[in-house]
Amino acid sequence: xxxxxxxxKPGVDKDRTDYSGxxxxxxxxxxxxxxxxxxxxxxxxxxxxxxxxxxxxxLWAWVTSFSDNIIxxxxxxxxxxxxxxxxxxxxxxxxSFATTATDNMIHTTSGSTTLSVTLTTHGAVTGDYVTxxxxxxxxxxxxxxxxxxxxxxxxxxxxxxxxxxxxPTDSTPGGGGTAITAAFELAVGNDNVxxxxxxxxxxxxxxxxxxxxxxxxxTQPVYLPLxxxxxxxxxxxxxxxxxxxxxxxxxxxxxTGTAPTDPAAPLLVRMKLLTDKVTAxxxxxxxxxxxxxxxxxxxxxxxxxxxxxxxxYGSTDIADFDPLLIRxxxxxxxxxxxxxxxxxxxxxxxxxxxxxxxxLPTRQEILVWTDSNLYAFQxxxxxxxxxxxxxxxxxxxxxxRACVSTSNITYWMGRDKFYVYSGRVETLPCTLRDHVxxxxxxxxxxxxxxxxxxxxxxxxxxxxxxxxxxxxxxKYVVYNYGEDVWYHGNxxxxxxxxxxxxxxxxxxxxxxxxxxxxxxxxxxxVDDDVSAMTSYIESSDFDLGDGEHYMLSRRMIPDIxxxxxxxxxxxxxxxxxxxxxxGTVFSGDTSDSQLVSETGVGxxxxxxxxxxxxxxxxxxxxxxxxxxxxxxxxxxxxLRQDGRQ
Numbered sequence: 003x004x005x006x007x008x009x010x011k012p013g014v015d016k017d018r019t020d021y022s023g024x025x026x027x028x029x030x031x032x033x034x035x036x037x038x039x040x041x042x043x044x045x046x047x048x049x050x051x052x053x054x055x056x057x058x059x060x061l062w063a064w065v066t067s068f069s070d071n072i073i074x075x076x077x078x079x080x081x082x083x084x085x086x087x088x089x090x091x092x093x094x095x096x097x098s099f100a101t102t103a104t105d106n107m108i109h110t111t112s113g114s115t116t117l118s119v120t121l122t123t124h125g126a127v128t129g130d131y132v133t134x135x136x137x138x139x140x141x142x143x144x145x146x147x148x149x150x151x152x153x154x155x156x157x158x159x160x161x162x163x164x165x166x167x168x169x170p171t172d173s174t175p176g177g178g179g180t181a182i183t184a185a186f187e188l189a190v191g192n193d194n195v196x197x198x199x200x201x202x203x204x205x206x207x208x209x210x211x212x213x214x215x216x217x218x219x220x221t222q223p224v225y226l227p228l229x230x231x232x233x234x235x236x237x238x239x240x241x242x243x244x245x246x247x248x249x250x251x252x253x254x255x256x257x258t259g260t261a262p263t264d265p266a267a268p269l270l271v272r273m274k275l276l277t278d279k280v281t282a283x284x285x286x287x288x289x290x291x292x293x294x295x296x297x298x299x300x301x302x303x304x305x306x307x308x309x310x311x312x313x314x315y316g317s318t319d320i321a322d323f324d325p326l327l328i329r330x331x332x333x334x335x336x337x338x339x340x341x342x343x344x345x346x347x348x349x350x351x352x353x354x355x356x357x358x359x360x361x362l363p364t365r366q367e368i369l370v371w372t373d374s375n376l377y378a379f380q381x382x383x384x385x386x387x388x389x390x391x392x393x394x395x396x397x398x399x400x401x402x403r404a405c406v407s408t409s410n411i412t413y414w415m416g417r418d419k420f421y422v423y424s425g426r427v428e429t430l431p432c433t434l435r436d437h438v439x440x441x442x443x444x445x446x447x448x449x450x451x452x453x454x455x456x457x458x459x460x461x462x463x464x465x466x467x468x469x470x471x472x473x474x475x476x477k478y479v480v481y482n483y484g485e486d487v488w489y490h491g492n493x494x495x496x497x498x499x500x501x502x503x504x505x506x507x508x509x510x511x512x513x514x515x516x517x518x519x520x521x522x523x524x525x526x527x528v529d530d531d532v533s534a535m536t537s538y539i540e541s542s543d544f545d546l547g548d549g550e551h552y553m554l555s556r557r558m559i560p561d562i563x564x565x566x567x568x569x570x571x572x573x574x575x576x577x578x579x580x581x582x583x584x585g586t587v588f589s590g591d592t593s594d595s596q597l598v599s600e601t602g603v604g605x606x607x608x609x610x611x612x613x614x615x616x617x618x619x620x621x622x623x624x625x626x627x628x629x630x631x632x633x634x635x636x637x638x639x640x641l642r643q644d645g646r647q
Contacts (some may be wrong), residue, residue: 005638013487016431021584023542032537039631042537044525050087061499062233076231090269108178110170129426136181141170191229193517203254234300243298249276290339307336325357394427401450453498475515528631538624554644561635569629580616
């Protein structure tokens with residue numbers, strides 16, 4: 003029989019039917035394209051065995067003048083600085099208690115690892131974290147177990163509990179000594195977009211009878227935003243802000259003003275409110291610092307710290323927050339926000355939209371999205387300092403992290419399509435548009451995160467799907483701008499960073515059950531950490547001529563390379579799937595006695611013998627074993643006409 007070379011167009015097209023997409027690819031999982039041919043994506047390994055607490059939404063990398071290569075991670079519960087594979091907790095503190103307020107505040111119950119604490123007006127809510135220090139061993143509970151960072155469960159305004167490992171042997175109504183300190187961290191935020199009633203969720207808005215009646219009353223839901231951080235760095239120091247919250251500062255010198263003798267010492271010092279730093283320095287006016295912002299970033303060309311969405315100058319009341327106001331500090335002085343004729347601090351207000359969603363620095367400007375418009379924010383270097391130019395009306399952006407710039411081009415996901423900006427705003431054609439946006443969970447859309455993988459010319463979007471029903475990012479879609487193709491799959495990632503300061507992209511996978519997770523190094527190996535990665539690609543249907551005749555096939559030359567595998571005997575599974583009419587199930591996908599033709603393909607497989615007879619066929623390559631890496635070339639199949647019906 004004559005062999006026919008199967009040449010498929012690169013990329014995946016699900017905006018047409020699988021029959022009308024003949025000659026292309028219909029489905030992928032953990033597959034990318036290079037030079038027009040599909041291959042399994044690279045694997046990933048844990049960056050550290052330390053699990054970060056909370057859903058991570060932001061990663062930031064910078065190198066100090068002391069050669070510290072630091073990664074900042076902002077989660078719904080914590081802020082970490084990673085140096086090497088060690089994570090340092092620098093979460094800002096909300097309030098600290100000491101002296102008589104904490105004397106013998108710890109209470110034990112014999113046999114219970116849950117310890118109770120009496121601390122008047124502690125101000126915590128369940129899930130917050132407190133660091134206890136100075137407690138002494140009592141009732142067999144070691145001091146080291148009490149003097150640690152604990153997640154608290156609130157009993158009432160004056161009482162909370164935390165858990166230790168060692169159960170006490172007695173019940174003591176008060177112990178721990180008179181040198182105890184209790185430092186409460188910034189209140190935790192939401193792991194994802196949370197549905198609530200009125201003022202909040204849980205017991206906050208429930209009466210003893212269980213009636214929800216705060217705020218809106220009745221059963222009308224409101225959606226509480228997820229906790230998101232924004233990071234920038236100025237010289238050696240880190241500037242952070244909570245979305246719709248305050249601005250914080252971490253100093254490489256540990257706020258001492260001099261280089262520390264121990265390089266690790268500053269990593270043990272918590273971040274501070276920028277207003278507290280200004281007050282301590284006693285040079286500038288703390289009341290001028292915005293007490294609430296949507297996002298901050300440092301303009302790298304001119305070193306202004308910019309707040310997008312801010313409380314106006316002259317106010318310290320968050321109720322005065324203006325979501326369209328842009329304010330900036332004096333040049334190279336992030337502590338100075340008082341506008342004066344002798345400095346460049348100032349402000350400007352956007353006129354269109356109802357709120358600023360995101361500001362993204364590009365090569366020559368900062369792009370600013372409102373909920374309906376795109377602006378260009380540019381440094382002038384004159385007495386006006388900055389200018390604003392409207393670029394596009396009636397556009398959307400799925401989330402604050404749904405955009406990225408690479409190679410001087412900006413890409414972003416809207417709420418119903420993709421966009422590209424390369425001097426003008428255009429719709430980015432997408433062969434997966436209906437597949438993605440019909441499944442995008444708009445309620446959880448603020449979780450959408452975008453990042454680049456520049457080695458492969460890729461832009462990745464991770465998004466929450468309706469079909470996954472997890473309320474977390476569980477799927478991805480990729481645009482390969484080098485090949486101008488799209489592909490997709492399943493993967494749970496809440497943060498992504500592709501930095502020249504690291505050899506590989508980094509991402510955080512947050513568990514949807516515990517809302518905690520691990521950071522991973524991507525494009526490292528061929529597996530899912532220590533587990534096998536399932537990867538597959540399936541073609542659209544193909545037929546003979548107009549599909550009137552049946553096809554018969556008995557052999558195939560697979561042309562699959564496994565040379566980069568780490569397994570001793572790597573193998574993929576090759577399937578020939580068959581059916582007679584578009585839209586029906588493939589034979590073998592149900593209890594049909596006609597099985598899908600399936601065979602293994604190894605390193606030394608020259609040809610495989612199959613038996614398939616149908617009007618339409620599709621091929622599928624799958625790998626699900628450890629150490630397998632594959633590339634598909636141009637398979638050849640012997641096909642001949644075999645009657646008609």
